[in-house]
Amino acid sequence: MVIPSIDDVFAAAKRIDGAVHRTPILTSSTLNDRFGREVFFKCENFQKIGAFKARGALNAVLNLDAVSIDLVTHSSGNHGAALAWAARRTNRAAYIICPSNASRFKRDAIVRYGGTLVDCGPDIVQRETALQGFLQQRKAAFIPPYDHEDIIAGQGTATLELLEDKPQITELWVPIGGGGLASGAIIAAAERCRVIGCEPELARDAHDSLERGARLPALPPSSIADGLLSSLGDLTFDILHRAKTTVHLVEEDEMRTAMALIWQTLKIVIEPSSAVPVAAALKYGSSNSEPIGILLSGGNYMPTGYE
Known part of the structure; x- marks a missing residue:
């Protein structure tokens, strides 16, 4: 990086x-x-x-080499909603690996912006394990929350x-x-x-x-x-x-x-x-x-x- x-x-x-x-x-x-x-x-x-997460998510999506590939990330809320929003703007699907104990308000927002929720455990290790499992089953571009x-x-x-x-x-x-x-x-x-x-x-x-x-x-x-x-x-x-x-x-x-x-x-x-x-x-x-x-x-x- x-x-x-x-x-x-x-x-x-x-x-x-x-x-x-x-x-x-x-x-x-x-x-x-x-x-x-x-x-x-x-x-x-x-x-x-x-x-603010809308800024980074959209910049990353617009800078992707692949035009039609689906998107995936892990998020407890705002980045997930931002990626779902950016995906909808660019006619893509977005899959958000989200802790099942995340705020209902933020989980609902992800769905409202067009994202598909994929439940996972609350800590970062469980999130990343769920992400790797998802990527083994489906081709998608991983858009990190921050790094x-x-x-x-x-x-x-x-x-x-x-x-x-x-x-x-x-x-x-x-x-x-x-x-x-x-x-x-x-x-x-x-x-x-x-x-x-x-x-x-x-x-x-x-x-x-x-x-x-x-x-x-x-x-x-x-x-x-x-x-x-x-x-x-x-x-x-x-x-x-x-x-x-x-x-x-x-x-x-x-x-x-x-x-x-x-x-x-x-x-x-x-x-x-x-x-x-x-x-x-x-x-x-x-x-x-x-x-x-x-x-x-x-x-x-x-x-x-x-x-």
């Missing part, structure tokens, strides 16, 4: 232009006061399928847009699960701003891997931030490690508080994974007054009682 360049991010932006949204950037004077600085929220919760140059370049287009619109940003706070979004942000930022990773305390493998200098497996999944339970891939670890990326950790209650804060002030719904960088910036943000960006990665969340 090859680390994508800034040129790959620009190529991805051109490739997916018109198919994905250029998502809005929101601000709030109330939140500026709370953070002690100007904060720009890049709202990928308004993206196609409700998350692929086309996925990373596609995810980087969100940061590219943010810095085009708000070049004064000095820091960009992003959630880290498998690392595709953060890796794309680092490449797209091209040292114009510092990219800070954010992770749940209960899924801290990226933090520990980068601190130790070696990729560690994910902890047993237990965080409400279900989109951040994957471990870093070889490529994403390499990118984050080379960039000497700092990763801050937040507790579950801090995520819940951040979700409520965004709902109350920006009047938008975000999922727990999106709340992680909000909580981290509140907890660890520096006291200087320079503006920052926070990437709200998605909004696929159903509050309790409304399922």
Whole structure:
């Protein structure tokens, strides 16, 4: 695998232009006061399928050599919905290997966008075993959730847009699960701003891997931030490690508080994974007054009682 360049991010932006949204950037004077600085929220919760994943999935599909081949991936939700959406746009079938305990809301979205669910166990080993079994029985192109140059370049287009619109940003706070979004942000930022990773305390493998200098497996999944339970891939670890990326950790209650804060002030719904960088910036943000960006990665969340 090859680390994508800034040129790959620009190529991805051109490739997916018109198919994905250029998502809005929101601000709030109330939140500026709370953070002690100007904060720009890049709202990928308004993206196609409700998350940034549409960018990378479509870029990868459009860059395939084979025109008619079916697609397969493993996903607990947003990447699966994104691949199903991208497959439907290009007249392909998409098979999503999905943990049977994944959010019903996200599983339903995969089906709604035209994907076919293939059940598997909850951990990454069971996902990958199910994937290999599927590929032995059916010819299909595997589109990884995060550890692929086309996925990373596609995810980087969100940061590219943010810095085009708000070049004064000095820091960009992003959630880290498998690392595709953060890796794309680092490449797209091209040292114009510092990219800070954010992770749940209960899924801290990226933090520990980068601190130790070696990729560690994910902890047993237990965080409400279900989109951040994957471990870093070889490529994403390499990118984050080379960039000497700092990763801050937040507790579950801090995520819940951040979700409520965004709902109350920006009047938008975000999922727990999106709340992680909000909580981290509140907890660890520096006291200087320079503006920052926070990437709200998605909004696929159903509050309790409304399922």
